[in-house]
Every structure is written in structure tokens, then in C-alpha cells.
Amino acid sequence: MNRQNVGVIVVFLILGVLVAARAFVGDGMGRVYTRLDPVEMVRIDRPVLDATLVETETETQTQTTESVWVRSDSDQARDFATASSQTVAWNRSEPVTPAEAFAAFESGETAGIRLDWPRTIGLWVAAFFTLAIFSFLYKDNPFYKVAESVVVGVSAAYWMVVGFWDMIVPNLLGNLAPGFVQATFLPGLDAASPQWAYLIPATFGVLLLTRLLPKGQWLSLWTLAFIVGTTAALRMVAYIEGDFLSQINATVQPVYQVVTDADGGVDGYATFWASLRQLTLLIGVLACLTYFFFSVEHKGAVGGVARLGIWFLMITFGAAFGFTVMGRIALLAARFEFLFDDWLWLIDPTNQRVVASAVGLLG
Amino acid sequence: MKRTVPLIITATVGVVLIVSNFIPAFRAWGEEATTFFSIIAAIAFVLGGGSLLKVHLRKISDRNAGWGYSIVVLGTFFATLAVGLLKIGVTPNPAFPDMPWAGDVQARGTAFWWAYEYTFKPLTSTMFAMLAFYIASAAFRAFRAKNLEAMLLLGTAFIILLGRTFAGYWLTSWIPIDGPFSGLRIEELSVYIMQVFNTAGNRAIIIGIALGIASTSLKILMGLDRSYLGGGN
Numbered sequence: 001m002n003r004q005n006v007g008v009i010v011v012f013l014i015l016g017v018l019v020a021a022r023a024f025v026g027d028g029m030g031r032v033y034t035r036l037d038p039v040e041m042v043r044i045d046r047p048v049l050d051a052t053l054v055e056t057e058t059e060t061q062t063q064t065t066e067s068v069w070v071r072s073d074s075d076q077a078r079d080f081a082t083a084s085s086q087t088v089a090w091n092r093s094e095p096v097t098p099a100e101a102f103a104a105f106e107s108g109e110t111a112g113i114r115l116d117w118p119r120t121i122g123l124w125v126a127a128f129f130t131l132a133i134f135s136f137l138y139k140d141n142p143f144y145k146v147a148e149s150v151v152v153g154v155s156a157a158y159w160m161v162v163g164f165w166d167m168i169v170p171n172l173l174g175n176l177a178p179g180f181v182q183a184t185f186l187p188g189l190d191a192a193s194p195q196w197a198y199l200i201p202a203t204f205g206v207l208l209l210t211r212l213l214p215k216g217q218w219l220s221l222w223t224l225a226f227i228v229g230t231t232a233a234l235r236m237v238a239y240i241e242g243d244f245l246s247q248i249n250a251t252v253q254p255v256y257q258v259v260t261d262a263d264g265g266v267d268g269y270a271t272f273w274a275s276l277r278q279l280t281l282l283i284g285v286l287a288c289l290t291y292f293f294f295s296v297e298h299k300g301a302v303g304g305v306a307r308l309g310i311w312f313l314m315i316t317f318g319a320a321f322g323f324t325v326m327g328r329i330a331l332l333a334a335r336f337e338f339l340f341d342d343w344l345w346l347i348d349p350t351n352q353r354v355v356a357s358a359v360g361l362l363g
Numbered sequence: 364m365k366r367t368v369p370l371i372i373t374a375t376v377g378v379v380l381i382v383s384n385f386i387p388a389f390r391a392w393g394e395e396a397t398t399f400f401s402i403i404a405a406i407a408f409v410l411g412g413g414s415l416l417k418v419h420l421r422k423i424s425d426r427n428a429g430w431g432y433s434i435v436v437l438g439t440f441f442a443t444l445a446v447g448l449l450k451i452g453v454t455p456n457p458a459f460p461d462m463p464w465a466g467d468v469q470a471r472g473t474a475f476w477w478a479y480e481y482t483f484k485p486l487t488s489t490m491f492a493m494l495a496f497y498i499a500s501a502a503f504r505a506f507r508a509k510n511l512e513a514m515l516l517l518g519t520a521f522i523i524l525l526g527r528t529f530a531g532y533w534l535t536s537w538i539p540i541d542g543p544f545s546g547l548r549i550e551e552l553s554v555y556i557m558q559v560f561n562t563a564g565n566r567a568i569i570i571g572i573a574l575g576i577a578s579t580s581l582k583i584l585m586g587l588d589r590s591y592l593g594g595g596n
Contacts, residue, residue: 151483153436172405187456239577314515315515321523324498325502
């Protein structure tokens with residue numbers, strides 16, 4: 001182990017000691033409380049009063065019943081549930097603030113509020129990973145590499161799972177085997193007859209997976225060709241309609257922009273600035289397009305306009321840079337807020353632990 | 364066969380979709396094709412997962428440098444995959460509680476949500492947040508106001524940065540907000556730059572991109588650009 005690795009480990013150990021010390025000062029830190037809310041549903045057969053709204057084979061039927069699930073503590077459950085009614089129960093956890101939790105523990109009326117161990121462990125795991133990623137600012141180290149490996153593993157699986165439940169099940173299986181999908185995964189799905197056209201993406205999907213086989217990998221090119229053809233056609237139309245034409249349409253506007261005041265008269269001051277703004281915009285777009293036009297040599301008047309275009313583009317890039325930096329700094333602030341607020345409980349911008357602090361001081 | 368069929372597929376799909384865009388009765392084909400595309404993209408994630416397995420299993424079996432981290436990759440991959448596909452910890456859908464597979468896998472409190480909330484989200488957002496340091500460092504080393512263009516870029520970035528902070532507001536707060544020079548307040552200047560100069564530059568760039576995409580798409584659909592098939596022409 002070289003000196004730098006020892007340095008990283010020492011820094012982490014010091015942080016660990018500081019965190020351990022923080023855990024025993026005041027109200028502690030890094031805990032998540034939830035309220036356990038038991039849910040029990042019961043299936044009832046309730047009468048449908050307005051038979052005209054129900055499609056029945058005999059139009060003369062005046063009273064029918066429908067089978068629905070309702071909460072077991074609802075009025076309908078009390079009226080229509082029987083001893084043989086089917087019930088299903090589970091627990092739902094709703095997060096509560098530490099302030100609420102401390103107040104409940106102090107008064108002795110916890111009402112299902114408890115320390116949520118899985119989420120508390122999750123909070124500490126998230127804090128560890130946040131620090132592990134920040135450790136790269138010093139240099140590459142084993143903590144960072146572990147965090148990096150976790151990102152790769154989790155994100156690959158995350159997108160696979162999301163793709164499966166959000167796309168493959170409802171759109172592919174839901175169209176090829178709607179009855180099965182409705183009965184198993186998506187009860188709200190309209191179980192129409194199968195749409196055999198969806199065999200096309202299924203086939204192309206299977207062909208794509210041939211890339212993993214030792215032979216026949218060239219078959220995946222067929223899928224790639226489908227993707228490229230679809231993207232090229234859809235993007236071409238979308239960009240021409242949505243970007244090219246709309247941007248020209250927004251630019252080619254009257255330079256004289258009349259702004260009226262509350263009395264309906266022309267506001268000269270505002271009209272002047274609005275017109276200047278429109279004129280600058282028009283000149284800027286034309287100058288930038290001139291710079292992008294390479295069929296004419298950028299000399300003389302064209303060169304002058306192109307140079308003006310460069311100035312506009314430099315301002316655009318400067319603005320984009322400023323915006324990007326601000327975006328990243330906002331993300332950075334959010335991570336620090338997570339560390340100091342959610343984990344270390346050192347700051348409390350949303351007053352989540354006000355009561356907790358008071359209780360701690362009283363104790 | 365290996366190159367002709369893909370070219371025919373690309374041209375056929377592309378031409379059919381473009382033509383369908385001009386025939387109202389067939390306009391829905393575009394939406395259908397988008398759904399097909401999304402389904403194939405979802406299946407491509409399986410390909411990505413398979414490829415990940417292949418690479419890291421080989422690394423482990425060959426005992427290559429850093430093979431221990433490959434175990435972490437595969438461990439977290441399989442764990443997340445298992446809790447997501449098996450819907451571990453998913454509570455039933457209140458409307459259909461008798462169907463255990465009908466619950467939402469991404470709902471708060473599920474094991475998959477836990478993996479997202481406490482690993483994926485903090486890790487990715489911290490990685491992006493770290494770019495703040497690197498952008499600042501790169502800017503400090505690279506930005507030199509040695510000519511007019513560089514000064515414009517630097518000055519604009521400075522005004523935009525200040526305009527989004529309290530410091531920027533405070534610096535020019537002495538200029539009356541309803542006076543004729545209110546436009547010189549940094550927050551106003553920042554808005555003006557974004558609405559006029561930035562819009563002008565972006566419009567020209569967007570028009571250029573749109574033209575570039577249209578010409579590239581046509582080249583692909585007509586078979587002039589075959590680079591996506593690999594192996595040159």
C-alpha cells in the first residue's frame with residue numbers, strides 16, 4: 001500500500017471518528033422514521049343502483065351487483081362484506097419527519113411511528129457512496145472504484161427492469177398476449193385481440209440478441225437497419241417541422257414591435273426596446289447563419305458579417321457555459337444539503353427537526 | 364445478403380414512414396414505429412446486460428487487474444435485477460389487491476425503489492455534481508481574455524453566473540429597478556443576454572443542426588451513407 005492510499009484511508013478514518021462523535025451529540029443523526037399504515041382490502045358484491053348504465057343481456061333487469069375491492073374500514077365494507085368475503089392485507093410505510101417521531105416518542109403515543117431500518121441503512125449507504133465519489137477529487141482510490149462499479153451494475157440492471165416493466169410488458173406482451181398480461185400484470189389493460197404487427201419488433205429484438213452469439217452476429221445488422229431507418233425518417237420530419245421551420249417562423253417577425261400600455265396607447269419606451277430586441281435577434285441569426293455558410297469565402301462584407309456571427313456565437317457559448325456551471329453547482333449544493341441535512345443533521349432548512357432539537361435540549 | 368438486406372430494410376422503413384407522414388390515414392404509422400423503436404430499445408438493454416456479463420465474467424475468470432471490482436459490478440447487477448424483476452417488497456395495487464404482480468415496482472418502499480433512491484440516485488447525481496469542480500478547474504486554466512471573442516465568451520459567462528446569484532443582485536442593487544437604466548442591473552442584463560443574444564446564436568445552431576440531420580437522413584435512406592453497417596463503403 002503506497003502513501004497516497006494510506007492518506008485516503010486515514011482521511012476516511014478521521015471522517016468516521018467525526019461521524020461517530022456526531023452520532024452521540026444532540027439528537028444523533030442519519031435516521032429515517034416512518035409510520036406503519038396497515039391496509040386491509042375486502043372484496044364486496046355491491047348493488048348497482050342505476051341498471052341503465054350497465055350493459056346486460058336483459059334490458060329489463062333492474063338490480064345487479066358488481067364485485068369491487070374496498071378498504072375494510074369503509075362504510076361500504078361494513079354494509080356489504082360477509083364472513084366469507086375475500087380479504088387481502090399489507091403494510092404501507094409513510095415517512096414522517098424526525099420532529100414528529102420525537103414528539104410521538106416523547107408523548108408515548110407512537111401510533112405506528114418507528115425507526116425504519118431499511119431506509120436508515122439506505123441513507124448511510126447513500127452517504128458513503130456520495131463521499132466515495134467525492135474522494136476522486138483527491139485521486140483514484142478503491143472507495144471510488146467500488147462506487148463506480150456499483151453505478152455500472154445498478155444502472156445496467158435498473159434500465160433493464162424499467163424497460164421490461166414499462167415497455168416490454170405493456171407494449172410488446174400486452175399486444176401479443178393481451179389476455180395473459182391483463183390477468184397477470186396489468187388488470188387495467190384493455191384485453192383486445194392480439195396485434196400481430198408487434199411480431200415485427202419482437203423479431204427484430206431477438207435478432208439484436210444474436211450479437212451475443214459466437215456465430216450469426218451479422219443478423220443484428222437487420223435490427224440496426226430498422227432502428228437507423230426509423231430514426232432517420234422520424235427525425236428528419238420532426239427536425240424540419242419542429243426546428244427548422246419553427247425557428248425561421250419565430251425569427252421572421254416584424255421588426256417594429258408595438259407595445260401598448262394599460263390605456264391602449266402605444267408605449268414608446270417599451271416599443272423602442274422591443275423593436276431593438278427583435279432587430280438584434282434578426283441580425284444575430286442572419287450573421288450566425290452567414291458564418292455557417294461555407295460556400296462563399298468569408299472575405300469583405302461577408303467576412304464582416306461572419307465575424308459579427310462569431311461574436312454572437314461566443315456570447316451564446318458563454319451563456320451556455322455559465323448555465324452549465326450553475327446547473328452543476330446546484331447539483332453540488334443538493335449533495336451537500338443531503339450530507340449536512342438528511343445525514344448529519346447539522347442544518348435544518350425545512351424545519352424537520354425543530355421539536356427534536358428542543359426535546360434533545362430538554363433531555 | 365449481409366449488407367443488401369439491411370440497406371433494403373433501412374430504405375423501405377424510412378421511405379414508408381416519410382410518405383405516411385403526408386397521408387393523413389397513415390400518419391399513425393409514425394407513432395406505431397416509435398413504439399416499435401422503444402420496444403427494441405428495451406430489448407437492447409438486455410443486450411447491454413448480456414454484454415456486461417460477458418466482459419466482467421471474462422475479467423474474473425482471467426483474474427485480470429481489478430477483477431474484484433467486476434464481482435461488485437455483477438453482484439449489484441444481479442441484486443438489482445432480482446429485486447426489480449421479481450417485484451420484491453412491492454405492495455399490491457389497491458384496485459386489484461388479489462393480483463400480486465399488479466403492484467408498481469417503482470413505488471416508494473419497494474426494494475427496487477431502495478436501490479434507485481439510495482444507490483443509483485446519489486451516485487449519479489454526485490458524479491454530475493463533481494463536474495462543477497472540473498469545469499471550474501478547466502475554465503481557470505483555459506480561459507484567457509486574449510482577444511475580443513474570448514472576452515465576449517468570458518464576460519457573458521461571468522454575467523450569467525453572477526445573474527443567478529445573490530451577489531449579482533447585490534452588486535447592482537443601487538440601480539433603481541423602475542428607472543431608465545434598470546436594464547443595466549446584472550439580473551436584467553443576464554435575462555436580456557439569454558433572450559436576445561443567446562436565442563439568436565441558438566436559433567442559428569438549431570437551424571444548422573436541422574439541415575444537417577435532414578441531409579444525413581436522406582443520405583442514409585438513399586444508401587449513400589452506409590457507415591452504420593461498419594466496414595467502410
